[in-house]
Amino acid sequence: MNLVPGQVKRRYDASGRRQAAEANRQAILEAARELFTTRGYAATTVKDIAERAGVAVDTVYAVVGRKPALFLELVESALSGTDQAVPARRRDYVHAMRGEPDAGRKLEIYAGAIGDIHRRLAPLLRVAQTATHVEVVDIWQGIADRRAANMRELAQDLLGTGQLRPELGVDEIADIVWATNSPEFYCLLVEDRGWPPERFTAWLGDAWRRLLLA
Template sequence: MLHPSNFSSSPAGAAELTRQRLIRAAFELFTTRGYHDTTTAQIAKKAGIAEGTIYRHFASKQQLMNELYRAAQRWATKLVQDTARDPEARTARAQLMAVAHGLFEGAAEDAAVVKLGLLERLEAVIDDESRKAAREFRLALERIVAEGKAQGAVRTGAVEIWAGVWLATISHALEKIVAGDWKPGDAGVRLVIDAAWKAISA
């Protein structure tokens, strides 16, 4: 799962540890208070640093949020791509089921990452690079759905529509898990996975 250390490949010196504390504090505040209601002073206080220190690492609150968003999208994209390459998941249905379970486990392990990357409505503040990262996630998902169409398992129609329908259905369970209402192994989660597949299956 995503961890603050994944944002940098440099050794975890004092500056990097400070950066990681900033990232974790921002994740928590952006997903509990909301991006617009979170101030840099609050982020600094939660991270245990001076407010001015933030600007040694990030040019602005918006840049910080975009870096967190992109990291969450990259994690989700890698999950989909790794699943698509898994020789044990040969059908589109098996691959989508594995993706769903991976997202659910991620939501249980690190709710803030999944909430910021997949559930929050941030269109007004994300930049072009973040939009590209989000599109890469959707494209990876669409490739699995397209394979399902080729297998005759997914109904006719635009791949992007069915990928969106599947993800929207799965997002219901993600919201429940992020809120702490459900766990990945709950019966409701299994029902959502089944419903997501039935919504797009031929």
């Protein structure tokens, strides 16, 4: 393109389009969360989500994807506490735990993080429990498997303090924490038995101390 003398070529600024796309993404995820948790996964269509978010159906597919992708995005956001998926090793509480030399304090930090995570994740657990779709079952199983792998890393970190019961090995430590930090366990006590979330968090940290520390 030939410029007129003295004319400056303008650079294309895509920030406005990125902001609009992110706003659409947030509206879509909020709509999906609301509809999944009130109507259920099966009864919610992509068309319903698009209408609630105020966007076209094609926009839902382009920005996030099909229903399984929407559900996975919601689960990942609940786990990270942000609007994006964040690997466990990069989360703030994991950095805090790794920097803490005392095993009991590590467990307290983790119990607090679990309480926060499950406040966000519990409604999605109910969605998964009532959904018979294979894709939802697979997503939830994948999260459980990933959590189990992460617990082995946590067990190694705890053993490194030299403060755990000597008869406990990596597998048993990982399994104990994996079972008791599950969203299912949280819902049993907080939603089904009516425990305040703060009580659950305090109890969990104390229970881990009693079960694991020498």
